[in-house]
Amino acid sequence: MDDIKRLKVHYPWIQTPLIVSAPMRLIALADMAVEVSKAGGLGFIGSGTNQTNLASDLQSAQSLLRDSDIHSSTLPIGIGFINWGAHLSTTIPLIQQYKPCAVWFFAPSTPASLQAWTEQTRHASPDTKIWIQIGSVAEAKDALAVHPDVLVIQGTDAGGHGLAQGAGITSLVPEVIDTVRTMCPNAKPGSLAQAPIFLAAGGIAESRGAAAALCLGVSGVVMGTRFLASNEANITRGYRDEIIRAADGGQTTVRTKVYDILRGTTGWAESHNARGVVNRSFVDAQGGLSETDNKRLYKVEEGKGDVGWGVEGRMTTYAGSVVGLVKEVRASADIVIEVREGAREVLRSLAEHVDKSRW
Template identity: 65%
Template sequence: MDLIQRLKSDYPWIQTPLVVSAPMRLIALAELAVGVSGAGGIGFIGAGTDVSDLEKHFEHASDLLARSSSPPKSSSEVLPIGVGFINWGAQLDQAIGIIKKYKPAAVWFFAPSSKQSLKEWSERSREACPEAKIWVQVGSVREAHLALEIRPNVLVVQGTDAGGHGLAQGAGLISLLPEVNDAVQEKIEKEGCEAPIIIAAGGIVEGRSAAAALALGASGVVMGTRFLASKEANIAKGYQDEILRAADGGQSTVRTKVYDNLRGTTGWAESHNARGVINRSYTDNLAGMGEAENKRLYEEEIKKGDEGWGVEARMTTYAGTGIGLVKEVKGVKEIVEEVRKGVKSALNELKV
């Protein structure tokens, strides 16, 4: 079976080219996930490092699906959405109980604390829900090799343009994805096992970038930043306005640990940091402001509500370098359909 047929058989409601919404912690909840799957993509709920509210989000998603007039068609065994964990922080036993109860079609792993931990998460998830496909997000060829040991169904290859967390040292998709693809093929040929499906993430916000990712060897694309500017995202208006305002993402965003430190989101390994829009928190840190003072100012800024976001403000605005191409808040259905259509026209217009 070719990879696209396999995708269609694993997730029978999808349309291709496949568009996936990233499991963004606190932001990608039931409405976003169900909306994306309803539009023929695959929507993920972001559980992140804390699964204490996850059951509530699954209840909400189940309710939305039950009330939908045309729910995405999944096998009766699984819910047609996925869930994403940040493994170093998420509570395994609690997560497994929820996977067993709600049976998501896909379970996404990111940043496990060790190879052993990744193995344990995947074995226990497969045991809890054998129908759920295992997705692992990696940011380097080395991480891809490690992930391959648990035989993931899907490898999400995350380039350094991605918004939010990822490897501090990385490469853009244009060099990373083909190299990962070759490494996967080599291993598969040697071991004779089934190849994982490769999905690209990082900097993709519209049809042209999605088409490029497919040309690099991906079978679908993940978008995070684009969905920050969606009606279904659980996001403050000030944050969303910044996504629309910022342009020239290579200049207006930066990978740093500064924002995590100020927010107290500690626990990430040294290997990881996060990409966000440059604001006063970052420029003051660069200019030598101590962490205690910067944190004090951050706490003050929170009290300002939506005014706390902006170039001259201080609130964290995680986003990828594709931010300059995101100009309008739209519903997820429109976003997914636009990207699918955009891929087709970008490929049609190719002259070689």
């Protein structure tokens, strides 16, 4: 069975190419996940490192899905975890109860912890698929130990957290796919040893980027930054306005640990940092302002509301280098449909060019 068919069997409501909304912690909640899945994509709740609200988020998703046309033996949304800080023992009963179609694992502290999460999830809900987000060929090889169903290949353009040192998807995706396929030769279709399905993340916000990723060999794409400017994103107006304003993301976003430090988000390994829009906090840190003073100014800024965002603001604005292509706030469902249909159109017109020997 080819990968597109496998996707359609595992997630029967989807349309392809598959468009996925990333599990952005505190931002991608039940309404975004449900709207994305209802539009034929696959939406994730971002549960991150803190599962306090997970039961109520899942309950909301379940009730929002009650009148939908989706027929699935699993809950047709996924849950994303940041594994180094997530709580396995509180999560497993919820996976058993709600049976999400997928769980998304990211940044486990050790291979053994990834093994525990995977085994216990499969035991609690055998139809829940295991997705793992990786950012390098080495991480992809390591992930194979748990036989993931899906590998999300995250390039360095991605917004939010990822490997501090990385490559863009144009080089990373084909190298990961070639390496993984070589390591999973002749596995029986449907067996755990079969190569995972591949998706690309990082630097995709519209149809041309999605089409380009499909040309690299993935079956679908994940977008985070694009969905920050959606009706369903749980963010402040200041944050959303800054996503719409920022342009030329190669210059105006940066991978750094500064924002984590200011926000007191401790626990990420040295190997990881996060991409966000450059603002006064970062510029001052570069200029030598002490951590203590920068934190104090950040706290003051927190009290200012929406004006705390912007080039002269101090509030963290995690976003990817693709931010300059995000120009309007849309409904999540419209984003899914527009990118999916647009990518098909880009590929169709390229194929036509080749057919007519224009190249």
